[in-house]
Amino acid sequence: MTLDELKENESAQIVQILDEQLEESMLNMGFIVGEDVKLDRIAPLKDPILITSGLNYISIRKEDAKKILIEKNNAN
Amino acid sequence: MFNALTGLTQKTGNFPGVTVDKKSGYTNINNQQIEVVDLPGTYSLNPEAEDERVAANTIKNINDDELIIVVADVTNLKRNLFLCTQIIDLGKPVVLVLNMMDLLQKSNQRINLDKISALLQIPVVPVNARIKKGINELKEIVSKYQFKKASFSSNKLTPSERYEKITTVISACLQGGEANRWINRTKKIDNILTHKIYGYLIFLSILFVIFQAIFSWSAYPMELIEEGFAMLGGLVESWMPKGVLSDLIVNGILAGLSGIVVFVPQIALLFAFITILEDTGYMSRVSFLMDRLLRPFGLNGKSIIPLISSIACAVPAIMSTRSINNLKERLITIMVAPLISCSARIPVYTLLIALVIPAEQQVGIFNLQGIVMMGLYLIGFLAALFAALIFKWILKSKGKTNFIMEMPIYRLPKWSNIGFSVYNKVKVFLFEAGKIIIAISIVLWGLSSYGPGDTFEKIEEKYASPAFENEDENEINTLIASEKLEASYAAYLGKTIEPLIKPIGFDWKIGISLVTSFAAREVFVGTMATLYSVGDEDNTTSIREKMLQAKNPETGDRLYNRATTFSLLIFYAFAMQCMATLAVVYRETKSYKWPIIQVVYMGALAYVSSWIVYTIFS
Numbered sequence: 001m002t003l004d005e006l007k008e009n010e011s012a013q014i015v016q017i018l019d020e021q022l023e024e025s026m027l028n029m030g031f032i033v034g035e036d037v038k039l040d041r042i043a044p045l046k047d048p049i050l051i052t053s054g055l056n057y058i059s060i061r062k063e064d065a066k067k068i069l070i071e072k073n074n075a076n
Numbered sequence: 077m078f079n080a081l082t083g084l085t086q087k088t089g090n091f092p093g094v095t096v097d098k099k100s101g102y103t104n105i106n107n108q109q110i111e112v113v114d115l116p117g118t119y120s121l122n123p124e125a126e127d128e129r130v131a132a133n134t135i136k137n138i139n140d141d142e143l144i145i146v147v148a149d150v151t152n153l154k155r156n157l158f159l160c161t162q163i164i165d166l167g168k169p170v171v172l173v174l175n176m177m178d179l180l181q182k183s184n185q186r187i188n189l190d191k192i193s194a195l196l197q198i199p200v201v202p203v204n205a206r207i208k209k210g211i212n213e214l215k216e217i218v219s220k221y222q223f224k225k226a227s228f229s230s231n232k233l234t235p236s237e238r239y240e241k242i243t244t245v246i247s248a249c250l251q252g253g254e255a256n257r258w259i260n261r262t263k264k265i266d267n268i269l270t271h272k273i274y275g276y277l278i279f280l281s282i283l284f285v286i287f288q289a290i291f292s293w294s295a296y297p298m299e300l301i302e303e304g305f306a307m308l309g310g311l312v313e314s315w316m317p318k319g320v321l322s323d324l325i326v327n328g329i330l331a332g333l334s335g336i337v338v339f340v341p342q343i344a345l346l347f348a349f350i351t352i353l354e355d356t357g358y359m360s361r362v363s364f365l366m367d368r369l370l371r372p373f374g375l376n377g378k379s380i381i382p383l384i385s386s387i388a389c390a391v392p393a394i395m396s397t398r399s400i401n402n403l404k405e406r407l408i409t410i411m412v413a414p415l416i417s418c419s420a421r422i423p424v425y426t427l428l429i430a431l432v433i434p435a436e437q438q439v440g441i442f443n444l445q446g447i448v449m450m451g452l453y454l455i456g457f458l459a460a461l462f463a464a465l466i467f468k469w470i471l472k473s474k475g476k477t478n479f480i481m482e483m484p485i486y487r488l489p490k491w492s493n494i495g496f497s498v499y500n501k502v503k504v505f506l507f508e509a510g511k512i513i514i515a516i517s518i519v520l521w522g523l524s525s526y527g528p529g530d531t532f533e534k535i536e537e538k539y540a541s542p543a544f545e546n547e548d549e550n551e552i553n554t555l556i557a558s559e560k561l562e563a564s565y566a567a568y569l570g571k572t573i574e575p576l577i578k579p580i581g582f583d584w585k586i587g588i589s590l591v592t593s594f595a596a597r598e599v600f601v602g603t604m605a606t607l608y609s610v611g612d613e614d615n616t617t618s619i620r621e622k623m624l625q626a627k628n629p630e631t632g633d634r635l636y637n638r639a640t641t642f643s644l645l646i647f648y649a650f651a652m653q654c655m656a657t658l659a660v661v662y663r664e665t666k667s668y669k670w671p672i673i674q675v676v677y678m679g680a681l682a683y684v685s686s687w688i689v690y691t692i693f694s
């Protein structure tokens with residue numbers, strides 16, 4: 001599944017980022033393939049979303065979230 | 077950090093985009109002057125936006141006799157070390173400064189500084205830039221620094237591998253406590269501030285409080301300043317011998333000056349509010365809330381920061397667009413930002429609103445003048461959106477757009493930073509704008525006190541004739557003064573453009589003000605003050621009272637009736653009357669095309685809208 005499909009407060013592991021430029025932007029912000037990501041909040045107008053990985057807390061548009069493949073943790 | 081080192085008062089904020097250009101200053105270490113250059117913040121050496129490009133290019137071109145100080149937020153060491161180790165691997169001389177040590181202590185975390193320094197092979201200094209703790213230690217390390225090439229990784233790492241290596245360094249050096257404390261607290265605050273309903277309500281309430289404050293809280297100090305200047309004028313007149321010099325000082329310089337100083341309380345309040353919003357980290361949340369709303373207009377959530385700072389001044393606002401990495405979105409933001417009413421319009425709005433709306437009029441608990449003021453800001457904002465929409469259609473899209481933006485942790489505003497910002501802006505307003513205003517006031521006084529040939533003598537001769545012998549002396553003086561003004565050089569200038577501006581309800585005096593306020597909008601008030609002071613012997617009434625008494629020579633009605641005043645308000649809301657903004661647009665777009673387009677489209681918008689307003693109300 002992709003990152004935009006998560007509900008608020010759900011976590012998952014980043015599996016792959018389909019866009020090279022996006023992958024680099026995400027890396028600069030501390031979002032790394034293989035690490036956990038949590039969807040914290042969906043904006044009042046459904047887009048963009050706030051996500052966390054570790055201590056990194058950023059906003060991203062759903063359009064870009066669609067390009068981030070994730071795998072839900074069993075713990076959730 | 078930069079301010080702590082150099083003692084300068086450069087503005088800082090709690091989000092990227094506040095520092096967008098290199099700034100340099102000097103610091104004294106062991107009696108040696110050392111140049112300190114502050115670079116825009118960047119997350120890595122692979123820049124995505126213009127401000128990051130400035131930083132990355134400077135870092136890559138640094139010499140061995142220079143030293144890079146990487147200031148890292150210790151509450152998020154992992155991401156901050158990413159940039160730091162990239163620079164180490166470039167083989168550049170680096171000192172790592174760990175900032176926000178106070179937060180680390182409060183979350184009960186311990187950091188082993190010797191170990192981190194050994195692992196990274198560079199000097200590490202803990203500081204708290206907010207209270208200037210650790211600055212002397214940093215200076216000492218810099219003075220003793222000897223460059224020795226370090227390397228964090230021998231081979232070229234992929235970013236993920238670099239992060240992995242950083243993680244091992246951090247887990248060896250940083251222990252205990254609750255690393256999540258600040259981010260968790262921040263998210264709790266975000267539950268309210270970005271809430272589906274409260275989020276927007278809180279944002280609107282904040283804007284509303286700002287406008288009410290600017291209008292009602294500042295009324296008292298403004299009155300004091302106005303009275304002070306009237307007293308000063310009277311004093312100068314009674315002390316100095318009557319003549320050209322006293323006339324120049326009272327009616328030229330003092331009149332122009334009081335028109336400016338009186339707005340200091342409002343401008344100070346406005347900048348205080350904007351700085352608080354920036355300092356706390358709230359601005360990024362506003363961007364988050366607004367991104368979806370702004371997108372249809374070809375703008376980005378990040379555009380809201382320049383648009384809101386345009387309420388203060390379009391010049392820093394246009395510079396802050398550098399953090400928008402899509403070129404089209406950035407250009408649209410630059411083009412429409414000056415439509416947002418800036419602080420230079422406050423004097424014009426305040427003066428004009430007071431002419432047609434009584435101060436005591438209330439709507440519920442709100443002051444009607446304040447509501448009209450807010451309405452003008454709203455009109456400016458709507459016009460900016462409308463213009464953005466048109467630019468979105470016209471401009472070609474280049475490159476991808478995204479809205480990847482860090483949400484900084486909330487911090488209490490730093491009061492000294494607010495103080496600095498207010499002090500700096502008021503200083504610039506008073507001295508930079510003041511210089512132009514005084515110069516223009518003096519020229520205007522000259523132009524309106526003298527006329528071509530012997531026209532002035534003829535007027536005096538006319539009233540000295542026996543026909544006027546029995547008239548009241550004061551009345552005659554007023555008649556002479558107004559006839560002289562109408563025959564002056566200034567009147568010639570104003571009357572030349574009068575045919576052009578008559579359809580929108582302006583007379584030649586307003587015409588002169590339009591010409592002079594092309595330099596800067598606030599000059600309008602000074603110009604009006606000078607024009608209406610010439611011929612006022614006692615000079616005891618304020619400019620507002622003088623304008624209220626002004627009559628339309630053709631109809632004998634009040635000149636500043638609703639139609640003319642509203643038309644003038646709209647004109648000042650839309651027209652591009654600011655040399656400084658045009659200069660910065662030229663600098664940011666690197667072409668004459670965009671500032672020229674800006675002058676033309678805003679001018680046309682102003683003229684047409686004023687004509688519509690004037691036609692409706694008259």
